[in-house]
Amino acid sequence: MTEYSTIITEIPADYSRVGLIRLNRPKALNAFNSTLMQELAGALNDFDADEDIGAIVITGSERAFAAGADIKDMTGASPVDMLQREHLSLFDKIRGVKKPVIAAVSGWALGGGSELAMSCDMIVASENARFGQPEINLGIIPGAGGTQRLTRAVGKALAMEVILNDRTLTAQEALNYGLVNRVMPIELYLEEALKLAAEVAARAPIAIRLAKEAVNQAYETFLREGVADERRAFYFLFSTEDQKEGMQAFIEKRPPEWKGK
Numbered sequence: 001m002t003e004y005s006t007i008i009t010e011i012p013a014d015y016s017r018v019g020l021i022r023l024n025r026p027k028a029l030n031a032f033n034s035t036l037m038q039e040l041a042g043a044l045n046d047f048d049a050d051e052d053i054g055a056i057v058i059t060g061s062e063r064a065f066a067a068g069a070d071i072k073d074m075t076g077a078s079p080v081d082m083l084q085r086e087h088l089s090l091f092d093k094i095r096g097v098k099k100p101v102i103a104a105v106s107g108w109a110l111g112g113g114s115e116l117a118m119s120c121d122m123i124v125a126s127e128n129a130r131f132g133q134p135e136i137n138l139g140i141i142p143g144a145g146g147t148q149r150l151t152r153a154v155g156k157a158l159a160m161e162v163i164l165n166d167r168t169l170t171a172q173e174a175l176n177y178g179l180v181n182r183v184m185p186i187e188l189y190l191e192e193a194l195k196l197a198a199e200v201a202a203r204a205p206i207a208i209r210l211a212k213e214a215v216n217q218a219y220e221t222f223l224r225e226g227v228a229d230e231r232r233a234f235y236f237l238f239s240t241e242d243q244k245e246g247m248q249a250f251i252e253k254r255p256p257e258w259k260g261k
C-alpha cells in the first residue's frame, strides 16, 4: 500500500472489496492543502483502477471529517493562483470515480469538507456530524459545488440560510432533508459505512457503475436527457454476462456469481 503524508489508505480485512481512505491532518482538522488534495486524488485513482475493489469509503476523524480548504494557504492567493491549484482537479476527480464512493462523516464537515462529502455517492454520518458552508465568514462563497448540491438536497430556503448566514446542519437535520443516508452512534458510523460499501461492492460491477452514472444524471441533467441516458445504459446491460447470470440465478433460485463482464 502506498505511503502518504496526509491520508492513510487501507483495505480492511473484514469488509470484502472495500478501499478505505482516511484524511489525516489532525492538527488542522483535515483542512485540504495541495498535498492532501493530490494524495486523495491519487488514492481514489488507484482504488478505482483496482479490480479487487468494488467501493470506496472516505472518512476523517471523530472530531472532523474535514474543516474545508486550508485557509492559511489561500489568504494571499490571486484568482489565477486558485485556478491553477489542485483543488479543482480533485473535485473533478471525485465526480469521475466510477465506483461508488461513500463518505463516513463525523464532527465538522465545513466548506470544501462538506462539498467533498456531498460529492460522494452516499453519506453515513455520526450523531455529532455538523455540515456547513461558512465561506461567507471569509468573504467568499462555496467554490466546489456547494451552492448547487446543497440547494438540490435541502431546498432553496434552508440552503440560503446555510450559505448566506453560516447556519450549520446537525446530523439529524441532514438526515431529515435527505442529505445523508443514515445517522449512527459515533462508535458505529465507520463500521456502518464499511458494511454498506461491502454490500454494494458485492453486487454486479458493471450494473453498479451504470446505475451510479444514471442516478447522477438525474441530479445533473434535465429529466428528458437523464431518462434517455438511463435507457441507453439499460439496453447496454443486456450485452453483459452478469445480466444473463443475474437473471438465470433468479430463475434457478441460487445466488448469482458476478464476473464483471
Ligand code: DAK
Pocket: 027, 028, 029, 031, 067, 068, 069, 070, 071, 072, 082, 083, 085, 087, 088, 108, 110, 111, 112, 113, 134, 135, 137, 138, 142, 143, 144
Ligand atoms: N484551514 C486551516 N486551518 C484550520 C482550518 C482550515 N479550514 N480549520 C481549522 N483549522 C485549524 C485551526 O487554525 C487550528 O489550528 P492551530 O491554531 O491549533 O494551529 C486547528 O485547526 C483547530 O481548530 P480550532 O482551534 O479553531 O478548533 P475549534 O474546535 O475551536 O473549531 C472549527 C473548529 C472547525 C469550527 C473552526 O476551526 C473553524 O471554523 N474552521 C474554519 C472552517 C472554515 O471556514 N472552512 C471553510 C474554508 S474555505 C476551490 C473550491 C473550494 C474551496 C477552495 C477552492 N476551488 C475550486 C479552487 C473551499 C474553500 C473552503 O473550504
